[in-house]
Amino acid sequence: MKFNVSPVALSCLFFLFLTETLAQNAGSIVTRELFEQMLSFRNNDVCPGKGFYTYDAFIAAANSFPAFGTTGDDTARKKEMAAFFGQTSHETNGGSAGTFTGGYCFVRQIDQSERYYGRGPIQLTHQSNYERAGQGIGVGQDLVNNPDLVATDPIISFKTAIWFWMTAQDNKPSCHNVIIGQWTPSAADTAANRVPGYGVITNIINGGLECGMGPNTAVESRIGFYRRYCGMLNVPTGENLDCNNQRNFAQG
Helix, strand or coil: CCCCCCHHHHHHHHHHHHHHHHHCCHHHCCCHHHHHHHCHHHHCCCCCCCCCCCHHHHHHHHCCCCCCCCCCCHHHHHHHHHHHHHHHHHHCCCCCCCCCCCCCCCCECCCCCCCCCCECCCCECCHHHHHHHHHHCCCCCHHHHCCCHHHHCHHHHHHHHHHHHHCCECCECCHHHHHCCCCCCCHHHHHCCCCCCHHHHHHHHHHHHHCCCCCCHHHHHHHHHHHHHHHHHCCCCCCCCCCCCCCCHHHC
16 A cells, blocks of 8 residues: 655655754753753853853753753653752852852852863863763764863763763763663662662762761752752652762772
């Protein structure tokens, strides 16, 4: 049996496919307008990173990771965006303490005494992470040979942050799986008080310096940004926001 499909019909089908695809990516949650509202301080004259972090660079990087911001129901997808920007806003914060509006002010770590110092939204550090990130985003050894690519190419910069977010490493789950509810703690995690929630993401990112030591300002800053973005996206934060009583992953 032969079907004749008109060019107009094919065009309509393609348009519907394209619309559905666009409706499911990270940009359907974090629109250009919302991005500018969330990160309005980043282009302040006091910010060393002024002009670096652009919406177009974020979307280009996000589209390289098909599961990022697209997994689960609408609430899960919005919580992932709030969590990602909550953590990275703390890492790059240049605003006044307690305001939670100064994210994405910095591109480079202030202390640059080591070659592989923190760069980009996640403040990627250590040669091993530069090597793994380079392989993960498809640029091979480029980041090891030229780590400053993370501070000079905004798409690569965002890609390294999203790669870190999406990738499980050693005994750590991925931040992505935690926030969308697809992580089940192991026996070791349970013994270490590591429970599902935003707090364990802080443990994944910087647990050695911030977790298992009671309340501290860094953890509260990460929570403050997350709460702000959850409010902007109209989603609940969930439970277990801090890692104050969690043993960090390096301790087993």
